[in-house]
Amino acid sequence: xxxxxxxxxxxxxxxxxxxxxxxxGDIIQNQIIPACILGPASPNYDLKDAQTQMAIAESAxxxxxxFEIHGDGLxxxxxNTYLPxxxxxxxxxxxxxxxxxxxxxxxxxxxx
Amino acid sequence: MKTLxxxxxxxxxxxxxxxxxxxxxxxRLVFIFLFLVRYSKFFQYHSEHLGLVLEFIVTSGGxxxxxxxxxxxxxxxxxxxxxxxxxxxxAFSRDLLxxxxxxxxxxxxxxxxxxxxxFVFEAAGYLAVCAPVSSGEKAQLFSxxxxxxxxxxxxxxxHVVETPMEQEQQQIICTRSSQYVAWAGxxxxxxxxxxxxxxxxxxxxxAETLKYFMKGLQIPSTIExxxxxxxSVRTFLHRMLICMGEDILVLLPDALAIFLERVEFxxxxxxxxxxxxxxxxxxxxxxxxxSPLLSQILANTFQLIDSGTxxxxxxxxxxxxxxxxxxxxxxxxxxxxxxxxxTHIMKILSSVEAGARSSDPVAAKVFFLFxx
Numbered sequence: 001x002x003x004x005x006x007x008x009x010x011x012x013x014x015x016x017x018x019x020x021x022x023x024x025g026d027i028i029q030n031q032i033i034p035a036c037i038l039g040p041a042s043p044n045y046d047l048k049d050a051q052t053q054m055a056i057a058e059s060a061x062x063x064x065x066x067f068e069i070h071g072d073g074l075x076x077x078x079x080n081t082y083l084p085x086x087x088x089x090x091x092x093x094x095x096x097x098x099x100x101x102x103x104x105x106x107x108x109x110x111x112x
Numbered sequence: 113m114k115t116l117x118x119x120x121x122x123x124x125x126x127x128x129x130x131x132x133x134x135x136x137x138x139x140r141l142v143f144i145f146l147f148l149v150r151y152s153k154f155f156q157y158h159s160e161h162l163g164l165v166l167e168f169i170v171t172s173g174g175x176x177x178x179x180x181x182x183x184x185x186x187x188x189x190x191x192x193x194x195x196x197x198x199x200x201x202x203a204f205s206r207d208l209l210x211x212x213x214x215x216x217x218x219x220x221x222x223x224x225x226x227x228x229x230x231f232v233f234e235a236a237g238y239l240a241v242c243a244p245v246s247s248g249e250k251a252q253l254f255s256x257x258x259x260x261x262x263x264x265x266x267x268x269x270x271h272v273v274e275t276p277m278e279q280e281q282q283q284i285i286c287t288r289s290s291q292y293v294a295w296a297g298x299x300x301x302x303x304x305x306x307x308x309x310x311x312x313x314x315x316x317x318x319a320e321t322l323k324y325f326m327k328g329l330q331i332p333s334t335i336e337x338x339x340x341x342x343x344s345v346r347t348f349l350h351r352m353l354i355c356m357g358e359d360i361l362v363l364l365p366d367a368l369a370i371f372l373e374r375v376e377f378x379x380x381x382x383x384x385x386x387x388x389x390x391x392x393x394x395x396x397x398x399x400x401x402x403s404p405l406l407s408q409i410l411a412n413t414f415q416l417i418d419s420g421t422x423x424x425x426x427x428x429x430x431x432x433x434x435x436x437x438x439x440x441x442x443x444x445x446x447x448x449x450x451x452x453x454x455t456h457i458m459k460i461l462s463s464v465e466a467g468a469r470s471s472d473p474v475a476a477k478v479f480f481l482f483x484x
Contacts, residue, residue: 018451031461035468059468 028066033082036063067100075101141182145174145189152196159200166204169193170211175224175232184228187215191231194238205239209253212236217260226291233257233295237302241312250312257299258317262324265292269328272335279336286337290344293325297344297351306357319359322352326363329370342379346371346386353389364390364401372408375415377426384433391444399448402441406449409437410456414463435467 018024036059039045045052067074075097083093148165155162168174174186194201194208201208215224215232224232240253268289272282300318303309309318325345331338349367352360371383387409391398402409413434420427438460441449450457 018447027461031465035465039468055468 028070029077029082032062032066033078035059036066037082037086063100072101141173141177142185145169145185149189149192149196152193155197156200159197159203162197162200163204166193166208167211170208170215175212175215180222183224187224187228187231191235194235198238198242201239202242202244205243206245209236209239209243209256212239216257226294230295230298233298234301237299240299241302241308247311247313251314251317254299254312254314255317258296258321261292261296262321265289265328266324268292269331269341272337273331282335283337283340286331286335286340289328290340293328293341293344293348296321296325297348300351300355303355305354309355315356315359318352318356319363322348322356322360322363326367329367333374339379342371343382346382349386350389353386353393358394358397361394361397361401365404368401368405369408372405372412375412377416377430380412380416381426381429381433384437387437388440391440391446395444396446396448398444398446402446402449406456410459414459417463431467435464438464 040056040059045056047053047056078100079090079093079097083096084090088096148169155165169186169190170176172178175183175190177183177186212232212235216229216236236257237254240250240257243250243253245253268285272285272289277285303312303314306315309315325348328341328345331341345367349364368383368387371379371386387402390401394401413430416430417427417434438450441447450460
């Protein structure tokens with residue numbers, strides 16, 4: 001719980017400081033989203049490890065926060081551009097996007 | 113209390129008794145010290161008996177005892193007693209400080225080891241704080257405690273720089289110099305923040321002491337043993353960040369720049385906590401201090417990270433230190449450190465992105481914390 005709170009505290013600061021700058025949009029697309037989606041899928045992640053699971057939960061928080069900033073624009077980008085580029089089926093991609101838009105953090109975490 | 117007096121008197125006699133009984137006397141002495149400290153609350157309500165006990169401990173019964181084991185034990189227990197009985201200490205503080213001069217500043221490691229002497233210095237700091245005198249006079253008491261250490265530090269560091277000598281000798285002198293700094297740090301343990309320091313009018317003395325110690329950082333890197341001195345000064349800076357207000361900010365850039373001169377795992381690993389502590393204390397005010405140093409911090413960090421394989425524990429540690437530094441900067445409203453250096457920002461973001469995919473889950477978690 002402490003870390004979730006810390007996440008939002010830092011997020012608020014980042015949104016204030018960097019969120020309005022044009023170059024940050026590219027960072028979200030090219031670095032943050034791939035890290036959140038592909039990071040937990042990497043073979044380096046031992047899904048049985050408790051600390052890894054916490055890291056995955058943080059990645060879910062990260063995506064939810066992005067959704068809160070960019071809303072449907074983010075969902076559209078994921079559904080139509082990014083997830084298909086990873087050859088993720090439209091069913092799974094759709095389920096993920098729906099969870100991102102509608103569910104709380106816990107609901108998204110298991111999809112990561 | 114008569115029992116106590118009898119015990120002390122008997123112990124005094126025992127000390128002078130024949131050699132066969134000496135060991136027994138030592139054990140009894142240590143026992144009585146432990147007894148006194150354990151039941152120290154008694155003296156809070158019967159401080160009229162405390163003078164006798166304290167006199168016994170700081171003289172030939174304890175700190176000046178002929179046997180090292182007794183002196184060592186007495187040093188720790190005396191320090192504990194002073195800290196625990198601080199409310200009733202004012203009545204004894206001046207006399208005790210006078211009696212302690214020999215223990216503080218005379219004798220070698222055989223007489224009192226570095227760590228045992230630290231206890232006495234710590235107690236001396238507490239005694240100076242509670243002395244029933246004006247703040248100006250308290251400042252003088254602190255000057256009397258810190259001054260000799262600074263003076264000896266200066267003599268030693270100058271000597272090691274100016275006189276050609278063997279590495280072994282350099283090591284001995286640098287170790288001794290670092291002890292002076294460590295003891296000075298222990299004196300300041302009596303303060304929990306700048307308010308306590310101001311109550312003793314000791315801010316200028318601390319600033320002066322820090323300036324002199326920082327000159328020790330000028331020991332050329334050709335003298336291998338200088339790292340011991342640097343480490344002690346870094347530890348002292350941690351203390352000063354607690355004790356001093358914003359006065360310390362002007363002194364920090366030079367110190368940090370010197371710490372960043374050498375690209376070495378341990379130096380950098382121990383520097384990050386200092387930078388984080390500065391950030392936690394001064395928040396946004398840290399930005400102008402750290403921004404000019406960011407290039408060097410990044411250069412040193414990436415040089416170490418790039419110097420080996422990602423599996424090395426040292427590289428993992430430095431990588432994690434680096435992410436913590438970024439995360440702490442976000443917590444401290446100091447992200448401008450990075451936005452002021454736009455040329456570096458992509459490198460930093462790529463690095464933390466790599467951290468999110470690394471095999472180090474702790475670093476990966478810090479990455480996500482940092483991003484949001």
